[in-house]
Amino acid sequence: MSEQNTAAIGTEEDHHHHGPDNGKGLMGYVKRWVFTTNHKDIGTLYLWTSCIMFFIAGTMALLIRTELFQPGERLLDPDFFNQMTTLHGLIMVFGVVMPAFVGLANWQIPLMIGAPDMALPRLNNWSFWILPFAFILLISTLFLPGPAPNFGWTFYAPLSTSYGPPSTDYMIFAIHLLGISSILGAINVIATILNMRAPGMGLMQMPVFIWSWLITAFLLLSIMPVLAGAVTMMLTDRHFGTSFFEAAGGGDPVLFQHVFWFFGHPEVYVLILPAFGVMSEVIPTFSRKPLFGYSFMVWAIISIALLSFIVWAHHMFTVGMPVAAQLFFMYTTMLIAVPTGIKVFNWVSTMYKGALTFETPMLFAVAFVFLFTIGGFSGLMLAITPADYQYQDTYFVVAHFHYVLVPGSIFALITGVYYWLPKWTGRMYSEALGKWHFWLSAISLNITFFPMHFLGLAGMPRRIPDYALQFTDFNVIATLGAFVFGFSQLIFLVNIIWTIRKGKPATGQVWEGAHGLEWQLPSPAPYHSWEKPPNILPHHPRENEPSY
Amino acid sequence: MATPEKGGYYLAPPSHWPIVGSVALFCIMFGAAHWLHDVEYGPYLFFAGIGILIFMMFGWFGQVISDNQRGLLDNKQMDHSFRWGMCWFIFSEVMFFGAFFGALFYIRIFSVPWLGGEGPGAITHLLLWPNFESTWPLLNTPDPSKFTGPKSVLDTWGLPALNTLILLTSGATITVAHWAVLKERRIQALVAQGATALLGILFLVMQVHEYTIAYMEKGLTLGSGVFGTTFFMLTGFHGLHVTLGTIMLIVIFVRIYKGHFNKQRHFAFEAVSWYWHFVDVVWLVLFVFVYWF
Ligand SMILES: [Cu+2]
Numbered sequence: 149m150s151e152q153n154t155a156a157i158g159t160e161e162d163h164h165h166h167g168p169d170n171g172k173g174l175m176g177y178v179k180r181w182v183f184t185t186n187h188k189d190i191g192t193l194y195l196w197t198s199c200i201m202f203f204i205a206g207t208m209a210l211l212i213r214t215e216l217f218q219p220g221e222r223l224l225d226p227d228f229f230n231q232m233t234t235l236h237g238l239i240m241v242f243g244v245v246m247p248a249f250v251g252l253a254n255w256q257i258p259l260m261i262g263a264p265d266m267a268l269p270r271l272n273n274w275s276f277w278i279l280p281f282a283f284i285l286l287i288s289t290l291f292l293p294g295p296a297p298n299f300g301w302t303f304y305a306p307l308s309t310s311y312g313p314p315s316t317d318y319m320i321f322a323i324h325l326l327g328i329s330s331i332l333g334a335i336n337v338i339a340t341i342l343n344m345r346a347p348g349m350g351l352m353q354m355p356v357f358i359w360s361w362l363i364t365a366f367l368l369l370s371i372m373p374v375l376a377g378a379v380t381m382m383l384t385d386r387h388f389g390t391s392f393f394e395a396a397g398g399g400d401p402v403l404f405q406h407v408f409w410f411f412g413h414p415e416v417y418v419l420i421l422p423a424f425g426v427m428s429e430v431i432p433t434f435s436r437k438p439l440f441g442y443s444f445m446v447w448a449i450i451s452i453a454l455l456s457f458i459v460w461a462h463h464m465f466t467v468g469m470p471v472a473a474q475l476f477f478m479y480t481t482m483l484i485a486v487p488t489g490i491k492v493f494n495w496v497s498t499m500y501k502g503a504l505t506f507e508t509p510m511l512f513a514v515a516f517v518f519l520f521t522i523g524g525f526s527g528l529m530l531a532i533t534p535a536d537y538q539y540q541d542t543y544f545v546v547a548h549f550h551y552v553l554v555p556g557s558i559f560a561l562i563t564g565v566y567y568w569l570p571k572w573t574g575r576m577y578s579e580a581l582g583k584w585h586f587w588l589s590a591i592s593l594n595i596t597f598f599p600m601h602f603l604g605l606a607g608m609p610r611r612i613p614d615y616a617l618q619f620t621d622f623n624v625i626a627t628l629g630a631f632v633f634g635f636s637q638l639i640f641l642v643n644i645i646w647t648i649r650k651g652k653p654a655t656g657q658v659w660e661g662a663h664g665l666e667w668q669l670p671s672p673a674p675y676h677s678w679e680k681p682p683n684i685l686p687h688h689p690r691e692n693e694p695s696y
Numbered sequence: 697m698a699t700p701e702k703g704g705y706y707l708a709p710p711s712h713w714p715i716v717g718s719v720a721l722f723c724i725m726f727g728a729a730h731w732l733h734d735v736e737y738g739p740y741l742f743f744a745g746i747g748i749l750i751f752m753m754f755g756w757f758g759q760v761i762s763d764n765q766r767g768l769l770d771n772k773q774m775d776h777s778f779r780w781g782m783c784w785f786i787f788s789e790v791m792f793f794g795a796f797f798g799a800l801f802y803i804r805i806f807s808v809p810w811l812g813g814e815g816p817g818a819i820t821h822l823l824l825w826p827n828f829e830s831t832w833p834l835l836n837t838p839d840p841s842k843f844t845g846p847k848s849v850l851d852t853w854g855l856p857a858l859n860t861l862i863l864l865t866s867g868a869t870i871t872v873a874h875w876a877v878l879k880e881r882r883i884q885a886l887v888a889q890g891a892t893a894l895l896g897i898l899f900l901v902m903q904v905h906e907y908t909i910a911y912m913e914k915g916l917t918l919g920s921g922v923f924g925t926t927f928f929m930l931t932g933f934h935g936l937h938v939t940l941g942t943i944m945l946i947v948i949f950v951r952i953y954k955g956h957f958n959k960q961r962h963f964a965f966e967a968v969s970w971y972w973h974f975v976d977v978v979w980l981v982l983f984v985f986v987y988w989f
Contacts, residue, residue, distance in 0.1 A: 183710035265707050267777035270756070274714035281722040285729075317732050321725035328721065331788050339780040343773060344705075369788045377795025381929075387732055389843075389919025390929065392799060395824065396839035398922030400807035407795055470816050676707065 182277065185269035186675065187254045188572070190276050194251030195565070197279060199641070201243035204287075206634050208236040213596075213630040215613050216623050229613035230298035231290070237301025238319070241419065242326050243283055245557045249422040250275070250333050252564050253361050255572060257337065258677045259666035260355050262346025265676065267339040275333035282325035289315035300611055302412070305393035305404035309385045317386065320379045327372040334368035337361055346665070346681040352446065355664055356439065359446050360425025363453045367414045367421070370457070375411040378404065402467050409460035417456045420552065421449055423520075423560030424491055427513055429664070430567050431495050434510035435502030436661035441494045448487035448494075455484050465536045474533045481531040485524070492521055507659075508582030509567040515590045516559045523551030526601065541611075544604025550597045554633075555590070562589075562640065569644065570658045574672035575651025581643040588636035595629030706768045713756040720748035761951075764961065775963060782967040786974050789937070793978050796933065800926045800985065804832055808922065811838050837921035846916035846924060855906045856987040859899055860979065866895035867976045870945075870969050873952075877962050882952065889949045892972070896942035903935050930986055934978055941975050944968045 184190060212232050215224045224232065254272065258265055266272045289296040292315045299307035308316055341362045345354070354362075381404070384390040391397025393404045424445075432439045439445060461469060461477040495517050506514070526548040530536050539545060562585075570576050599622035604610075608619045615623065654671040665682055666673070723745030731738030763769055769778075810817025812830025821828065825838040837843040850856060869892045876885035907928075910916040918928045948968050951957065957965055 179710060182715050183712050185708045185710055264705055268781055269708045270711045270714055271781070273711065274717055277715050277718040278721060281718055281725075284722070285725060314733055317729045318726075321729050325721060325725060331785075335781050335784045335788075338784055339777045342780055343776045369784055370791050373788045373792035374795040374798075377792055377799075381796075381799065384918070384925075384929065389917070390925040391837075391843055391919075391922050392803075392925055394843070394922075395807075395811060397837050397843035397919075397925065398808050398811065398834050399803060399925065400810075403799060403802050403807060406802060407799060410795075410798070468816065 183273070185265075185273055187258050187266045187269070187272065187677070188673070188675065190266075190272050191251045191254030191256075192572075193276050194247045194254060194279075197276075197283075198244050198248035198251060201239050201247070201283065202637070205236050205239035205244060206637065208232045208239070210630060210634050212236065213627040216615070217627040218624070219615050219617055219620055221614060224613060226613045227295050227298055230300075230611065231296040233611055234297045234300055234303075235286070235290070238286065238297075239283075240553070241301065241415070242323075243286075245419045245553070245561070246330065247279060248561045249361075249364070249419075249557075250330075250337075252422065252426070252561070252568075253333075253337055256564075256568060256666065257340055257358060257361060258344070259571070259669060259673055260358055260664055261341065261344060261349060262665050262678045262682045263340060263344035264678050266336050267344050268336050271332055272336050275329050275336065278325050278329040278332075282322045282329065285318050285322035285325065289318045292318065302408060303379075303382070304408070305382060305385065305401045309382055309393055309404075312382075312386065317383065320383050323379045324376055327376045330368050330372045334365035334372075337365040338369070341365075346678070352443065355425075356428035356442070356445050356449075357422070357425035360421045360428070360449055363449050364418050364421045367418050367453055367456070371411040371414045371418070374407060375415075378407040378411060381407070402464070405464050405467060406461070409463045410457075412463065413460040414453070414456040416549075416552070417452060419557045420520075420560075421453065423516070423557050424449065426560045426564040426567070427495060427516055430509050430513045430563055431498050431517075433567075433659050433662045434505055434507060434513070435499045436504075437498055437502040438663075439494070440497035440500075441490075444490055445494055448490045451487045452484060455480060455487070459484065462531055462536075465533050466540045478531055478533045482528060485528055488524055492517060492524075503661075507566075508577070508579060508586055509563045511583070511586045511590075512559050512563040512566065515555055515586070516563065519555030519559070519590075519594075520552060523548055523553075523556060526551060539604060541609055542604035543600040543608045543610055546610050547597050547600035547604055550600070554593050554597065559589075565640075565644070567659075568666070569647055570651075570654035571666055571669070571671050571673055573648050573651065574654055574670075575647050576654045577643050577647040577651060581639055581646070585636060585639040585643060588639070589633060592629045592632035592636060596626050596633055597629075599623075599626050705771055705773055706763065708763075711756075711759065713752055713759065716748060716752040716755070720745050720752055723748060761956065761964075765956075770961075778963055778967070782970060786970060789974065790978075793930075793933065796926070796930050797981065797985070800930065803922050803926060808832065808834060832923070834921050834923040843919060843921040844915065846910075846914050846920045848914050849916055849923065849927075850906060850910060850914070850987065852987045855902055855909075856983060859902050859906075860983050862895050862899045862902070863976050863979050866892045866899070867973060869895065870972055874965070874969055877952070877957050877965055878959060880959055882955065885952050885957075886949065889945065889952055893942055893945040893949055896938060896945055896972075899938055900935065900942065903931070903938075927986055930982055934975070934982055937975050937978070941968070941972050944971065 181189065181193065184193075211224060212229065215222055215229055254266065257263070294315055295313045296315050297303065297308070297313065297319045299312060303312075303316075303319070341354070341358055351359075381390070381392040385392050385394060385399075391399040393399050393401045395401070428439055428445055459477055459481045461473060462481045465474055465477075499514075504510070526544065530539055530545065530548055566577060566582060603619055603622050603626075606619065608615055656670045657667050658671060659667070665678075668682065669677065723741050725745075727738050727741030727743070727745055729738075731742055760769075769775070809815065809830045810820060811825065811828055813821030814830065828838040829836065833846075833849045835845045835848070837845045869888045873885050873888035873892060876882075876888055910927075916924050916927065918924055945968060948965055951964065956962075
């Protein structure tokens with residue numbers, strides 16, 4: 149431990165100690181990053197990959213918005229527009245949000261549970277290094293003969309089977325690779341959390357971020373194989389004469405939707421549960437109060453995850469299901485509002501009468517609570533079967549899931565990065581740039597997505613490159629907002645690079661109100677986090693415990 | 697902390713095996729996709745990928761075995777990591793089969809009866825294929841011009857029942873092998889493990905035989921409508937898992953022969969036996985819902 153303490157403040161010299169000696173030059177570089185078995189290196193790789201993919205998929209979003217700036221076919225060929233919506237969705241889900249949360253998991257889980265590394269370090273490397281190959285396959289579809297996948301990120305049969313372009317097969321194999329990567333990653337996370345906690349840290353002493361990842365890993369292991377099954381069925385329908393989704397042979401295209409959404413609904417919790425975890429760390433820190441209702445927060449995560457397996461057909465109210473099924477899925481879906489409501493209530497209660505300060509992570513966290521709740525409410529509206537007949541496939545749906553994903557998942561990721569960046573780099577980010585980033589993002593995203601509610605209610609269909617004249621004004625506003633949002637993210641990038649290069653040294657504690665094991669380590673955290681498990685567990689304070 | 701403390705949690709040093717594995721997977725996937733599009737080098741790339749993957753597995757598992765022989769993994773916590781890892785891997789495999797079983801049940805309970813006019817399918821039936829009759833096994837598809845149905849399907853109590861018996865027996869022999877490993881009776885372990893592997897091979901031979909009958913005599917093919925689809929996809933993926941399982945059984949046989957296992961140190965054996973039992977259980981469910989009812 150004494151060695152670690154001397155390295156408490158990040159200096160230039162430390163960089164030499166920060167990692168194994170792999171030799172100089174290109175080979176040294178390759179060995180460091182390609183062969184690495186270190187959770188921090190792998191976390192960094194995940195985060196930077198996701199950052200690159202974020203700007204690629206963001207560019208696609210801006211192309212979509214540019215086309216929609218005015219009615220009529222202006223910029224993009226309609227087929228290319230469809231390819232953009234498809235790839236934007238696929239990359240944002242599989243290339244940005246999922247890898248970024250896995251990156252946070254890699255960095256933070258060992259630090260927060262007092263472990264030296266992830267449980268299976270070599271497997272950890274493999275989980276990451278499958279990803280770039282998967283993205284090469286996925287993006288290669290743009291350069292192959294014929295169009296790239298153009299049927300939406302949900303790749304419904306028969307659009308993706310009988311009518312899918314040849315490049316669909318490359319997408320299928322890319323999804324297989326992404327699935328393998330996620331499954332291996334989830335196995336590692338679950339083994340680490342169940343097995344590597346410091347002595348004395350029981351399950352109910354774990355930070356909520358760790359809980360959220362434990363449950364997320366379980367969800368991933370349950371649903372990624374089902375997605376693999378779905379794309380395999382697509383592949384055999386396309387090439388080997390099977391008739392899973394072919395009514396002429398006795399199958400049913402609707403079966404595809406069932407299999408896909410059995411994956412798809414829990415998947416949205418894969419994208420949001422770790423976000424809940426981040427919030428449950430950040431809000432108490434800047435409220436200088438323990439998290440309100442810890443055990444309720446844990447049970448809420450668990451019940452959300454379990455409920456997520458019996459709600460999938462709320463995406464399919466209009467495909468012709470029996471009424472009884474529609475009612476069942478409507479009620480189960482609405483039930484999810486209960487644990488989600490508990491979470492929002494508890495975050496707000498944590499802030500109530502707290503000594504609040506609004507550093508950048510807290511700003512993003514507070515915005516998350518407000519804006520995610522808006523997305524939650526529109527989700528409730530969509531859950532009402534008879535109302536959904538009106539909303540289905542309109543911009544209202546687009547508004548809904550962008551509200552839960554952008555100020556939800558993406559804001560949580562940004563929050564997590566600002567919050568833990570000083571711990572990772574040993575340097576403070578620029579608060580001024582952070583505030584600019586926050587205010588521009590928070591305002592512009594509302595300008596982008598709020599009008600979409602009105603467009604949807606008025607009947608503008610999604611996934612169509614043209615629209616009727618009366619929708620023009622709101623589309624103009626949305627496009628302007630989107631550009632501001634997109635370019636604001638460059639501030640984030642600049643801030644991160646600036647922090648790494650020039651940031652002021654950070655202390656080990658970093659945040660005055662922060663609790664948890666990661667803050668007991670110096671900043672930057674030593675290359676091997678906890679070579680010896682911490683002796684005394686820091687009290688992860690709870691609301692109902694008088695000791696705090 | 698370059699050299700781990702004896703008995704501490706072993707942190708594997710940097711390794712090149714994962715990236716070799718990724719290259720292998722990429723070649724397999726990219727090769728398969730090219731193959732499907734009749735690009736000349738598709739199959740070569742695909743098989744090269746398989747070759748690299750096998751090379752990687754030998755290398756990676758060899759590394760773990762040698763770590764273990766050097767005593768680096770003699771740690772309770774380490775052992776638990778491997779155990780949890782294998783458990784959750786099998787869980788994900790269960791979910792994979794779950795997707796296909798789910799499809800089977802949906803097709804049998806909903807899609808075929810609806811096409812035949814039951815329940816909410818009345819209009820669909822009238823408009824699409826008014827002459828279609830819902831039966832299971834589905835011998836006449838809704839549109840025979842696109843999907844020719846099979847003449848007949850396999851007799852439950854012939855080959856499939858025999859195969860059930862074979863797999864159940866192999867489940868017993870691997871348990872005998874487990875006892876033998878625990879009691880460090882090498883010869884008994886070798887005989888029982890060898891028997892298990894042979895039963896696995898026998899199962900696969902029978903399965904190939906069954907497929908030949910299905911294709912040659914009964915007209916039951918992947919393209920013969922949704923019965924053939926679910927039949928071949930479920931039994932096919934099961935067969936693939938039996939193949940992998942049998943290879944693993946043989947590897948374990950060799951490792952018993954080499955004396956790698958003792959009372960305390962035999963996790964690889966257990967992992968493979970878990971996998972084999974999983975394959976066994978999948979078959980039982982398959983037998984009931986694909987062959988029997
Ligand atoms: Cu859903």
